[in-house]
Amino acid sequence: MQAYFGEFGGQFVPEVLMPPLEELERAMELILPTAGFREEYASLLAGWAGRPTPLTFCPRLSESLGLRLWLKREDLLHTGAHKVNNTLGQALLARLMGKEALVAETGAGQHGVATAAAAARLGLSAVIFMGEVDVGRQRLNVERMRLLGAEVVPVRDGTRTLKDAINEALRYWLTNQRSTHYCFGTAAGPHPFPTLVRDFQAVIGREARAQFLELGEGLPDLVVACVGGGSNAIGVFHGFLDDPGVGLVGVEAAGTGEPGCHNSAPLNLGRPGILHGQISMLLQTPDGQILPSHSVSAGLDYPGVGPEHAFLAKTGRVRYAMADDSQALAAFRALSAQEGIIPALESAHALAFVLESHASLGKGSKVMVNLSGRGDKDMDIYLGQPQA
Amino acid sequence: MTTSVLTSAILEARRNGRPALIPFLTGGFPDRESFWPALEELARSGADVIEIGVPFSDPVADGPVVAAASLKALEDGVDLAWILDGLAARRLGVPLVLMSYANPLLQYAWPLTDPSAVLQARVEESLAHFARKAEEAGISGIIVPDMPLEEYGPFLRALAGTSLDPIALVGPNTSPERMARYARVAGGYVYVVSVLGTTGVREGLPQEVVQTLGRARRAFGLPLALGFGIKSPDQLAALGAEPDAVIIGSALLAHLGAGGDCRGFMAPWLAY
Numbered sequence: 001m002q003a004y005f006g007e008f009g010g011q012f013v014p015e016v017l018m019p020p021l022e023e024l025e026r027a028m029e030l031i032l033p034t035a036g037f038r039e040e041y042a043s044l045l046a047g048w049a050g051r052p053t054p055l056t057f058c059p060r061l062s063e064s065l066g067l068r069l070w071l072k073r074e075d076l077l078h079t080g081a082h083k084v085n086n087t088l089g090q091a092l093l094a095r096l097m098g099k100e101a102l103v104a105e106t107g108a109g110q111h112g113v114a115t116a117a118a119a120a121r122l123g124l125s126a127v128i129f130m131g132e133v134d135v136g137r138q139r140l141n142v143e144r145m146r147l148l149g150a151e152v153v154p155v156r157d158g159t160r161t162l163k164d165a166i167n168e169a170l171r172y173w174l175t176n177q178r179s180t181h182y183c184f185g186t187a188a189g190p191h192p193f194p195t196l197v198r199d200f201q202a203v204i205g206r207e208a209r210a211q212f213l214e215l216g217e218g219l220p221d222l223v224v225a226c227v228g229g230g231s232n233a234i235g236v237f238h239g240f241l242d243d244p245g246v247g248l249v250g251v252e253a254a255g256t257g258e259p260g261c262h263n264s265a266p267l268n269l270g271r272p273g274i275l276h277g278q279i280s281m282l283l284q285t286p287d288g289q290i291l292p293s294h295s296v297s298a299g300l301d302y303p304g305v306g307p308e309h310a311f312l313a314k315t316g317r318v319r320y321a322m323a324d325d326s327q328a329l330a331a332f333r334a335l336s337a338q339e340g341i342i343p344a345l346e347s348a349h350a351l352a353f354v355l356e357s358h359a360s361l362g363k364g365s366k367v368m369v370n371l372s373g374r375g376d377k378d379m380d381i382y383l384g385q386p387q388a
Numbered sequence: 389m390t391t392s393v394l395t396s397a398i399l400e401a402r403r404n405g406r407p408a409l410i411p412f413l414t415g416g417f418p419d420r421e422s423f424w425p426a427l428e429e430l431a432r433s434g435a436d437v438i439e440i441g442v443p444f445s446d447p448v449a450d451g452p453v454v455a456a457a458s459l460k461a462l463e464d465g466v467d468l469a470w471i472l473d474g475l476a477a478r479r480l481g482v483p484l485v486l487m488s489y490a491n492p493l494l495q496y497a498w499p500l501t502d503p504s505a506v507l508q509a510r511v512e513e514s515l516a517h518f519a520r521k522a523e524e525a526g527i528s529g530i531i532v533p534d535m536p537l538e539e540y541g542p543f544l545r546a547l548a549g550t551s552l553d554p555i556a557l558v559g560p561n562t563s564p565e566r567m568a569r570y571a572r573v574a575g576g577y578v579y580v581v582s583v584l585g586t587t588g589v590r591e592g593l594p595q596e597v598v599q600t601l602g603r604a605r606r607a608f609g610l611p612l613a614l615g616f617g618i619k620s621p622d623q624l625a626a627l628g629a630e631p632d633a634v635i636i637g638s639a640l641l642a643h644l645g646a647g648g649d650c651r652g653f654m655a656p657w658l659a660y
Contacts, residue, residue: 003538007507012490014449015536016559016584018566157455158445170448175585177561271498274491274506274534275446279507288468288495289445 003023003031003191006314008307011190013277017170020177025192027097032199037096044088048121049078051085051203055211055368060338067356071341071371072208072236081344082232083114085185089200091118094181101125101180105169107134107162107228108298108346109141110373111185116150118183124299125172126150127180129168131161134298141377159292162302166276186229188306190277198234198308205239208368217366222247225370226349227320228300230309232372237318248318251353252310253295257324258289262294266305267313267320280307296325296381297345299373323352329385331355332375344373345381389421392553393483393528394437394576398611401436407624408436409657410613411650412487414457415440416466418644424474429650434658437577438480438660439531439635442468442488451588452640457645467520468492476526485529485555485576486522490539493518493532508542515546529553529576537569544573544583555579556608560600567607575635577611580604580623584620588638590617594595598629621660 003009004156010022031037045051053076059070074082077341087104094102102119104126106112112128128145132154135142145152158164166189173182187197205223212219223240225233227250231348240246255263263269266281273282275290283303312318323331328345331352336342343351350369354361361367373380411430416423418502430438447454468488475484497517501510511625522530530552535543540554547554553576557650558567561584581589582597597614604612614624615635624634632658643653 011536011538012534013536014533014559015557015566016561016581018536018538019561019563157452158459161448167446167448171451171586174449177584272510274489274494276448277534279511282491284491284495286495286499287469288492288498289467290460290491 001029001192001195005194005308005311005345006106008278008280008310009191009194010279011277012274012279013190014174017174017190019190020173021190023097027093027346028192028196031093031096037092041089041092041200042353043250044092044121045203049074049084049088052207053077055208056309061334065354065362067354067361068366069354070362070368072204072368073371074204074232075341075347075371075374078116079110079114080376081110082201082235083111083185084118085203085235086185086197086200086231087111087118089116090181090183090196091122094183095122095124099124099179099181101127101176102183103172103176103180104185105162106130106163106182106185107165107301108377109134109145110299110377112150112152113141113148114182116145116148119150120148127172129155129165129172131155131159133160134162135347137381138298138377162172163290164210170276174246184256186231187234187305187308188229188276188278188280188304192280194306197231197240201231201235202238204232204235204370207236208236209239213366216279216328219246220368221365222249222361222367223370224249224251224350224353224367226300226307226346226372227267227309228253228302228346229304230306232370234306234308236370237312241317249353250318250320251349252320253297253300253320253322253328253349254322255294257326262292264293264295264300264302265322266303266333267309268322275304278307280310281305296328297301297349299344299346300349307339321353323349323356327352327356329382332378334383341371342375343371343380344375347372392576394485394553395611397483398438398577398613402632406660408611408613408633409434409654410437410439410633410635411435411640412439412441412459412635412655414454414641415442415471416461416464417457417641420464420466424478426550426644426650427480430451430654431480433651433654435482435654436633437485439484439485439487440471442471442486442492444489444492447489449586451586451638453641454587457641468496472525479526481652483528484526485531486527487531487533490532490535512542512546515543516549517548519552525548527552529555531555531557531579533557537566540573544594557581558604560584560596564603564607567604571608574608574610577613578604578608579635580614580631582614582616585616587616589619589642591643593617593623593627595627597627601629601631621657
């Protein structure tokens with residue numbers, strides 16, 4: 001298995017983490033292709049998580065934008081986001097590897113909830129590390145995780161957000177590697193996580209492509225997804241990478257949009273560096289310290305990005321744009337009011353790109369946005385914003 | 389091949405009938421002013437080698453004491469350039485080792501690299517520039533706690549033209565095969581991690597330390613330095629473990645942080 005995507009990726013971890021990473025890679029090769037795994041995973045995705053998710057046409061926004069706009073509805077998935085595609089796969093793999101427990105990091109809490117739910121369903125215990133700042137702003141998700149049986153550990157180091165939760169989860173895994181699988185939440189981190197998570201999220205793109213063809217619409221002209229670590233985006237893009245006629249756009253969070261503001265857009269505004277086991281694009285100081293990131297959407301609030309996105313940016317196959325907090329909030333309102341769907345603020349960044357650039361996309365273009373999650377969790381943040 | 393000064397310093401202590409002492413001090417700790425006198429006092433108080441930690445914002449291999457020292461140093465404006473410039477202006481009379489996560493090393497000379505080159509070539513070029521500066525500053529070895537064998541290539545090539553030893557880290561779960569692969573490229577001494585865990589003081593050390601040291605002894609022709617969790621000489625006596633050197637980090641940082649001095653900290657070890 002390749003540890004690098006072109007120049008990006010790798011395994012920049014302490015030596016004592018190499019044996020569990022090697023164990024995981026062997027398990028992927030031995031267990032994932034088996035009929036036993038594939039059947040149980042497919043059955044859980046369908047019967048417990050709610051796949052396939054629909055492809056929804058947006059008549060009113062299409063009309064006002066002069067496009068034909070569809071949404072891939074990962075927001076309708078169990079626990080409210082695409083995250084469960086991955087946690088269910090990893091939890092099942094962990095159980096077949098003989099592990100008793102999962103450890104995970106979470107930012108907004110969506111991956112934590114999806115991990116806790118999968119662990120509960122499969123009889124594994126779960127420990128979730130969450131930055132203290134995020135614990136404060138996502139109380140409801142903290143209580144959901146606890147109700148699902150997980151132990152939630154607030155992280156008080158550093159910026160007390162997602163990156164520090166990842167540090168602490170890595171330390172926990174390093175110490176408890178014999179009994180515990182690290183259920184990494186995004187298509188980033190040391191090899192083989194970017195590949196493992198991508199392969200579990202690729203169901204989004206495979207399904208969407210088949211659904212488009214079934215509609216008799218041919219393929220979309222453009223597929224758009226938000227990019228934090230990048231798991232929903234890599235999952236949907238993979239269905240269309242080999243279709244040269246399909247344009248792919250990843251949308252990073254530009255933060256408040258003021259010049260020099262904290263942001264979460266390392267592909268646009270960062271430079272190559274090493275964090276969390278990978279060499280990829282990174283927000284950092286001149287001397288290599290990791291910068292605090294910012295986005296109104298906690299799920300995009302990460303200073304790094306998965307290595308495959310860095311590779312796809314370099315090859316030019318995917319274009320990476322940015323949307324700022326206020327553009328995302330405008331898209332959040334627009335989709336709610338005009339289509340009756342409250343999107344996650346993360347997914348609202350992808351939609352914001354379409355709202356901002358619709359004039360240049362060509363009249364009548366077929367555009368698909370991956371609606372990676374639902375927005376109920378973001379109501380407090382929305383209500384705390386100055387209203388336009 | 390000339391013998392490494394690090395290897396020689398450790399073997400010299402062994403000839404005196406005790407394990408070599410390798411204190412670890414985070415660069416710029418306890419603060420920018422008292423760091424240099426602390427380093428000089430360690431050198432005068434029996435340290436055979438001194439490890440200096442480069443502060444990093446995301447130190448995943450470190451426990452709370454070293455992580456906190458690292459974050460405090462960053463708040464005080466300490467960086468790799470400050471450490472190297474300060475060392476270049478001094479001669480401590482004790483061999484020095486720099487311990488740094490990969491990214492600060494990589495970024496040190498990043499602006500000097502060729503932007504049109506492929507990433508791995510820029511990594512190697514940047515690390516090579518760093519290695520020359522480190523050598524000029526009087527450093528003898530480099531430890532990178534987040535750079536395992538799989539990523540060692542550019543690092544080894546960058547060090548190849550210098551006198552710097554790449555110091556291998558191995559742990560309780562490192563197989564004899566992996567140890568043998570490290571043995572082919574490593575120099576100076578071997579950093580043997582005592583436990584599956586992060587840096588930080590532990591009351592007892594697990595008995596598996598003895599097995600880990602045994603495996604490392606068979607794989608390496610270099611002295612073995614035991615680190616992670618080391619606090620007092622009694623721990624070694626209780627285990628019957630015989631490393632060639634001990635690395636003491638968190639316990640020293642905690643001692644200095646509480647207002648203690650280096651001489652008082654080193655005394656029980658010199659009497660061991």
